[in-house]
Every structure is written in structure tokens, then in C-alpha cells.
Amino acid sequence: MQIVTIKPTKEIKISTEVENISPDKFAGKTEQEIKSLEAWIGNQKMTIGELFSVKVEGSAPAADTKIVMEGDFSRVKRIGEGMTAGLVIINGNVDMHLGAKMSGGKISVKGNVDSWAGREMKGGELIIEGNAGYYLGAGYRGESCGMRGGKITVMGNALDFVGEHMCGGEIIVNGNTGILPGLSNNGGKIVIGGNTSRPGSEMSKGTIIVNGTVDEMMPVFKLEGNEAVDGVTYKKYTGDVIVNGKGLLYIK
Amino acid sequence: MELLIKNGSVYDPSNGINGDKADISIKDGKIVDKVSSKATVIDAGGRLVMAGGVDAHSHIAGAKVNVGRIMRPEDTRSGIKPRTKLTRPTTGYTVPNVYAMGYRYAQMGYTTVFEAAQAIMKARHTHEELEEIPIIDKGALTLFGSNWPTMDFVREKNMDKLAAYISWGLLASRGFGVKVVNPGGGEMWGFGKNVTSLDDVVPNFDVTPREIIVSLMKANEMLGLPHSVHLHCNNLGKPGNYKTTLASMELADQVKASRDRQVLHVTHLLFNSMGGTNWGDFESKADEVANYLNNHDNVTGDMGQMIFGSATTMTADGPVQYANAKLMHAKWANGDVELEDASGVVPLYYIKQVSVYAIMWATGLELGLLTKDPYKMLLTTDHPNGGPFVNYSEVIALLMSNKKRQEEIKTVHEAVHSKTRLPGIERELDFSEIAIMTRAGTAKVLGLLDTKGHLGVGADADVSIYDIKPDQIDPSVEHAKIKSAFSSAAYTIKGGQVVVKDGQITATPMGRTYWVDARVPEQHTNEMMKDIVKKFKNYYSIQLANYMVQDAYLTHPKVVKAGAIPVEVR
Numbered sequence A: 001m002q003i004v005t006i007k008p009t010k011e012i013k014i015s016t017e018v019e020n021i022s023p024d025k026f027a028g029k030t031e032q033e034i035k036s037l038e039a040w041i042g043n044q045k046m047t048i049g050e051l052f053s054v055k056v057e058g059s060a061p062a063a064d065t066k067i068v069m070e071g072d073f074s075r076v077k078r079i080g081e082g083m084t085a086g087l088v089i090i091n092g093n094v095d096m097h098l099g100a101k102m103s104g105g106k107i108s109v110k111g112n113v114d115s116w117a118g119r120e121m122k123g124g125e126l127i128i129e130g131n132a133g134y135y136l137g138a139g140y141r142g143e144s145c146g147m148r149g150g151k152i153t154v155m156g157n158a159l160d161f162v163g164e165h166m167c168g169g170e171i172i173v174n175g176n177t178g179i180l181p182g183l184s185n186n187g188g189k190i191v192i193g194g195n196t197s198r199p200g201s202e203m204s205k206g207t208i209i210v211n212g213t214v215d216e217m218m219p220v221f222k223l224e225g226n227e228a229v230d231g232v233t234y235k236k237y238t239g240d241v242i243v244n245g246k247g248l249l250y251i252k
Numbered sequence B: 001m002e003l004l005i006k007n008g009s010v011y012d013p014s015n016g017i018n019g020d021k022a023d024i025s026i027k028d029g030k031i032v033d034k035v036s037s038k039a040t041v042i043d044a045g046g047r048l049v050m051a052g053g054v055d056a057h058s059h060i061a062g063a064k065v066n067v068g069r070i071m072r073p074e075d076t077r078s079g080i081k082p083r084t085k086l087t088r089p090t091t092g093y094t095v096p097n098v099y100a101m102g103y104r105y106a107q108m109g110y111t112t113v114f115e116a117a118q119a120i121m122k123a124r125h126t127h128e129e130l131e132e133i134p135i136i137d138k139g140a141l142t143l144f145g146s147n148w149p150t151m152d153f154v155r156e157k158n159m160d161k162l163a164a165y166i167s168w169g170l171l172a173s174r175g176f177g178v179k180v181v182n183p184g185g186g187e188m189w190g191f192g193k194n195v196t197s198l199d200d201v202v203p204n205f206d207v208t209p210r211e212i213i214v215s216l217m218k219a220n221e222m223l224g225l226p227h228s229v230h231l232h233c234n235n236l237g238k239p240g241n242y243k244t245t246l247a248s249m250e251l252a253d254q255v256k257a258s259r260d261r262q263v264l265h266v267t268h269l270l271f272n273s274m275g276g277t278n279w280g281d282f283e284s285k286a287d288e289v290a291n292y293l294n295n296h297d298n299v300t301g302d303m304g305q306m307i308f309g310s311a312t313t314m315t316a317d318g319p320v321q322y323a324n325a326k327l328m329h330a331k332w333a334n335g336d337v338e339l340e341d342a343s344g345v346v347p348l349y350y351i352k353q354v355s356v357y358a359i360m361w362a363t364g365l366e367l368g369l370l371t372k373d374p375y376k377m378l379l380t381t382d383h384p385n386g387g388p389f390v391n392y393s394e395v396i397a398l399l400m401s402n403k404k405r406q407e408e409i410k411t412v413h414e415a416v417h418s419k420t421r422l423p424g425i426e427r428e429l430d431f432s433e434i435a436i437m438t439r440a441g442t443a444k445v446l447g448l449l450d451t452k453g454h455l456g457v458g459a460d461a462d463v464s465i466y467d468i469k470p471d472q473i474d475p476s477v478e479h480a481k482i483k484s485a486f487s488s489a490a491y492t493i494k495g496g497q498v499v500v501k502d503g504q505i506t507a508t509p510m511g512r513t514y515w516v517d518a519r520v521p522e523q524h525t526n527e528m529m530k531d532i533v534k535k536f537k538n539y540y541s542i543q544l545a546n547y548m549v550q551d552a553y554l555t556h557p558k559v560v561k562a563g564a565i566p567v568e569v570r
């Protein structure tokens, strides 16, 4: 087991990109080696050591590497990007693109995450105890496939466009979401505990389950009757009929 | 400035040099007989030396290329390289930014590339981009096939006016040649329709694609343009279209060439060699098309080879792009160029396991292998329609190695066995044939063989050296080495200057932009202009005075003179 503890050494006010914070990048490295990894603050190239304190205990491959992040990371983007294994625990808030393109391992956040968390994620698990921003598990601009696999759980709320262009995997939001969850999705499953509006527009495949109320329904779904999912009875819709969609939309 | 390339294994087929050990002398940007002892020496050490690559059909600049960039931000995320002291930043794979166009071509050993389609009205945009593409020489073919004046003059059978219009259109667009895309189809698309045969009548103009093609070929030869008519056939991308393609090729028999070259170049034949009646019984008819070329000397073609993976299809064929987008549920952009053309852009992803794509992939290679004379079948991917140009090395390796083809065939949909002849083709092209398909042949088809595509005295000093020793390699077996060598030149020399060494850019001079100044008798121009002025007054939304591309847009022009009458100095 390798445990790496990271804390900001000063308040980070400017947008910072550190995709090197990842079990894959830290595994087997010494404190000095980790500190010398690249980080970008604004348009300046710096190192992890110039922004964060780093403590390393043990040495192990990525699968047995745990990163513990203490403090405020609300301007730090791309944490855990592309990670394939290991564990990242963040005791604070983080900026955009958390766990983007990750294919394995687990990220657990105690605070809130900004937009694009789990974007184009292929596998692994993302647990967010606070709230999520826009485009949770979505595809970035122009991308036809967002989240493709893995699981995202949000204990709080999420903003608009949850799982846009999603092709696989599962997103669970216990609270409410903003408008258009599952926009243009082509697979995967989205479960919303609370309320939302206009779910499933342009969906061609996939499943969306809404347990709260739907403020506004797109007129592009066909009511198929009632159906029970895991012992709960929902109104079952299929659509989006405009794109000959085979998507399933369950609303309580 | 003198340069001597010693000990090269030189492939210069148009000069009859096929792998001979030879030295190449360069002075002031030209190949010369010999140089002084002060010349800088590059020791090729027995490695493969060819003329700089010439591409006769690629989409590198202009309105639809830029629409591709705008609608594909996800493509921009690949291929990102930050700037260096020498080079500007690059982005993209299927729709690279302007700088990447020049760098990546040069890195492959290419030094001359022609943009395959610009509408006259959009030419200013084309030249704005060409002016920013570093290193390579370039030019753009101008669209004439669906322009209102073209169809008017064809209907009136007024060849003098048609020739005058082409002459003026090339000047207005600073264009190099006559491109014809789905003739008549651009106009029909304005009504949500398309032409489906050579004899469909275009509404309001009372002309047929057949008449448009023949008239433009005649006018092209009246003007003695360096390049022939460059045709994107009707019915592109539709099963069964090979019949339209063959019928279009036959039209060349009605016209006599004004120069030592073809009368008609039919482009990206992969998309026009389709058999069957629908996507279910779709099959390759590359053998029929290749057979036609093998028996006729007045038509040439290029492959438009497909590369598996991401592509961005872009063409002045508006209706076919609408059909593509609907079929594939893909993103779609449509463009209308008033009075001149329509266009469309659709990103596609070519998957090996999809039967249609596997058949199309094989069709392109069949065209390259079944056409006996490589001067008649140029190597292109119709970048980025069949795939990005950076994959030419893959195509070269496939053409040179049956072993590689058989390995690939195992990984694609089995339809390739029943619907194409590729698995049974054993032919493996040699270095001379590759040099023709990528250099001598392209230069000849473009009418530029005097200075491009060869290494004889008087040619431009555009040379590429690849890290292969032809006498020590078996391309059939060592196809991976072939691919790697052709993807990254050991040296690229452009106009006598080393611009690439070991695959890295070493200098970024600005290349020239070729355009053709074709003269016609002044009275023909005056007559024709009366009609053009009327068109602008009645229909165009812009003024004639704002229409012409000014000299300021071409800082490094290379004017090729042509024309029906002796040319006076301007």
C-alpha cells in the first residue's frame, strides 16, 4: 500500500490544471519525484511541489495507491483524469473535469465538484457527497459519446445536462437535477432521486428514472402504461420519437 | 545556395531512374547538372530518394474545411502540439488547423498540395488559409459545375462565353483548374432534390449533367489549361453508381486533349465504384472502373482511399451529405453558395466490422491494384473524406504488401471476401509505382510535370529522402518499416532548403500559390461580362466590385499562363 497525502501550501485563486494527481502517476514514486511532476497554474508551467505539500508512505502499484487530498481544491481541475486504478479521497471541493476519462479505480469527494465531473468516463467509480455542477458524466464539446461505463453517485444535487450523450454506465443523483438530463443519450442509466425538467430529449437508447416530479415533460415521448422497476411502480415512456429513439423513461 | 545529395537510391520514374545510385545537385531552388565543391553535402547513405510528394486532391483550405473545424471541436482535441521556437501550435486530426496542414505534409515528404474545391465566391477565404499554410506549394481548383453562368452558356451552346467565364472565374478566384462536383446537383439541391443520371434536366436551366461535363471539357481544352476537368461524378456514394461513373468517363471520347495529359480526371473513385442496388446487396465494382481505365488513355482517376477510424466528409455535393447525415444519425452542416454551389459537412467513423465500410476500404485498394498503369490512378484519401492525409503511409504499405493486406482482411467484416476481389489480388506495387502515384503521376495529371514530381534538371528542388534502403528491404514482409518510413521523412527539401530532418521541422519558408491566367480574346470576355454584370445586378447579394480576389491575397503567387490566344504581358 502506498498512501500519498496532498495539501495546498497556499490559497489557489487562479485556475489550475493538475491531471498528474492520479494513482497511475504517483504509484511507486518518491515524494521528490511526485513534487517534480508538472502542474499548470494559469498559463504558467509549475510543479506539484510548488503548489502542494506532499507526504508519501510506502510504495505500491496504482491499484494499491491511495491519494488523500486535504483542503480547498476548488480551483484545481482534471484531478484523476484518465486514472485506471487506485483510490483518491478528496476532503474538500474540486474544480472541473474530476475523473474525466477514468477507466478504473475510485474517487470519493466529501465536498462539491464543478462541471464535467466524470466526463467521457469508461469505468471505475465516482462518489460525490456534495453537489455536482453542469454536464456530469457528459461528453465534452462536439463529442458524440459521453460516459461509456462505470458509476457516478451524487448525494446532493446536480445542475443541467446530466449524462449528455451518455453511451453506457450509471449515474445516480439522489437530489434534484437541472434541465435536460440524458440529453441525446445513447445508452446507460440515469436515476434521479428528486425533481428535474425535460428529461431524455433526443435520447435514442438508455434508461432514465425520475423519482421526484418532472416540471416540464418534452412532448416527444410515448406513454406505454405502468411498469414496476425494483418494486416501485412508474409511468413508462419510450422515445424520443423524433429520432426514432428506443429510450426508456420512467416517471413516478 | 548549393546542395548535393549523394549516394541516394533514386526513384525518378518519369526520367527512367528506378533505384539507381545517383547524386542530385541543387542550386538556387532548382535541380541542376552539377554544383561546385562548396555545396553543402547530404549523404543519403543508400536511402530512398524521391521528388517531393505532390497531392492533386485534398481539402486543406477554405469555407467547408473551416465548417468542419467549427462543428468538430472534439477533433481539435487530438493532435495538439504546443508551439516551439520554430513552429506554431497544431491541433486536430481530420480537420487540422492551418499550420498543421503544412507541417504534416512536409513531414511526410510532400511539398505540393492542391485544395480540391473552392467556390469562386468563397475563394477569398480559401486564400486566407492558403496564405497561412507553411512550407508547401499549393493551389485550389475552382468549382464550375453548378454555376448559373456555366449552365446558361452551356444551354446557349456558346463555347466562347463559357471559356471566357472559366478564364474570368479562375482570375476571380485565383484558381488553378476546373472542378466539377455533381454537375447540376448543386442547383437541384436548392429545391431539396438531386440529379440521378447524366440526362436529368436541371430545372430553370434546361441543361443536363452530360451537357455540362462535355461543354466544360471542351472549354477546358480550348483554354489549354494545365490540368484537365476534375470531376466528382453524379450519384456519388450510391450503390450502383459505377454505371454513372463509366458513362461519365466515356464522355471524354468527345473531346481532344490540348496537352500531353488526360481529358478528364475522375476523383475519389472509391466513392463512385459501387455496385448493387441498395446497402444490402452493395458490392465493389472497382474491377469495372479499373478495366475502363486500363483500356482508355484519356481518363485518369484517384483512389480516395478509406482509412478506418474518424473522418470528416466535406464536399460541394450538398444532397449526398444530407443523405449521409440522415443515414448515420450524424452531425450535419449545410452550405449554400448563391448562384454557384451547395456543400455539406458530416463527420463519420469508419468501423472495420461494418460490411459497407469494409467493402469500401477494399474498393479503394482494388482501384490502386487493378489499374495497371499507376499514371492513371493517383494515391489520395480525399482528405478528410476517406480519412486524414497523414495516413498515406498506411495506404502505401497496403499497396506494397499483400501480406499486410491479408493481415488486415482478417480484421475486417467478412463481406470483403464475397463483395470485393481484394483477397485474391497478389500484385504488390514497387517503389517506382508508388513514386508515380504520389509524384510523377500527380504532377502529370495536374499539368505540372515540367517542374514538379521529378528530379530532372530544371525541376523544382523539392526532394524527399526516406529511411529505407530499397536494396535491403522486402516491402512485402517488412511493411511496418515501409509505413513508418513514409510517415516521417528523413529529409524533406523544399525549393532547395531542408525543411524537415528526421521527421522534425527545421525551417518554415512560405510556399507559393499556383493559379492559372488563361487568356481569351477580349471581345469574348466583354460579351460574357455583360451577362455577369446582369447576374450581379439581379441575383447576387454582393457587388461585382467586391467579388474578385485581389493580388494582396496572394503574397507568393506562381502564375501559370494558358489561353486560347497568344498571351501579352500584363
Ligand SMILES: [Zn+2]
Residues within 6 Å of the ligand: B057, B058, B059, B116, B268, B315, B382, B385
Ligand atoms: Zn474531395
